[in-house]
Amino acid sequence: MRARRAPLVFTVLIAAASAAWAAPDSEPLGDVQTDPVMRLLVDKGIVAAPPATEPATPLLEQVREHAAGMRDRAAEAVVTALAFIGVPYQRGGTSETSGFDCSGFTRYVFSHTLGQALPRRVDEQARAPGLVAVKRAELKPGDLVFFNTLKRTFSHVGIYVGDNRFVHAPKPGGEVRTEDMGRTYWKTRFTGARRFEAMAATAPAPAEASTTTLR
Numbered sequence: 001m002r003a004r005r006a007p008l009v010f011t012v013l014i015a016a017a018s019a020a021w022a023a024p025d026s027e028p029l030g031d032v033q034t035d036p037v038m039r040l041l042v043d044k045g046i047v048a049a050p051p052a053t054e055p056a057t058p059l060l061e062q063v064r065e066h067a068a069g070m071r072d073r074a075a076e077a078v079v080t081a082l083a084f085i086g087v088p089y090q091r092g093g094t095s096e097t098s099g100f101d102c103s104g105f106t107r108y109v110f111s112h113t114l115g116q117a118l119p120r121r122v123d124e125q126a127r128a129p130g131l132v133a134v135k136r137a138e139l140k141p142g143d144l145v146f147f148n149t150l151k152r153t154f155s156h157v158g159i160y161v162g163d164n165r166f167v168h169a170p171k172p173g174g175e176v177r178t179e180d181m182g183r184t185y186w187k188t189r190f191t192g193a194r195r196f197e198a199m200a201a202t203a204p205a206p207a208e209a210s211t212t213t214l215r
Contacts, residue, residue, distance in 0.1 A: 106157050131194040133192060
């Protein structure tokens, strides 16, 4: 199961790394033992850890190049969220050990990466102080995305990760996974996005080279 997810996670990590928060002046990534991003990639089976005596493969170099920008707070939230792919859905769940429901998942990720305490309920998260509304065409990795899945404007929430995808805890019997926001189901149920004010004030504009298409 993990092996089938690996190409998708790789795509999302590359998209997130090359998107709005790229940091050209970041130091190169360290080795697999010391760098959290590289460790996540190896743990997910996305890349193999090369022997210490051998040079990095071209793929590993590509990952290092693109992931170098994932040093800011929003990228940290994205990487943390992706690390929980495969954790079972649990109604009322708020941790990796208990499982997550959708708002428990977003609350946990932002609490442990940004130190931001989101409310427990989805509708309360959408109206929480310190968040600003974001247009769909201006989404950046780390934004909260909301959907109407239960005939309520804000009844489901996830975290945008780039490449028109978001990660979330979907429903009973499911597990944390990514979804394509371009799918009809999600496209017609999207009701808004939010970004923490601190990130909104400091995040640079998206790179012009990005090919992500948002609708």
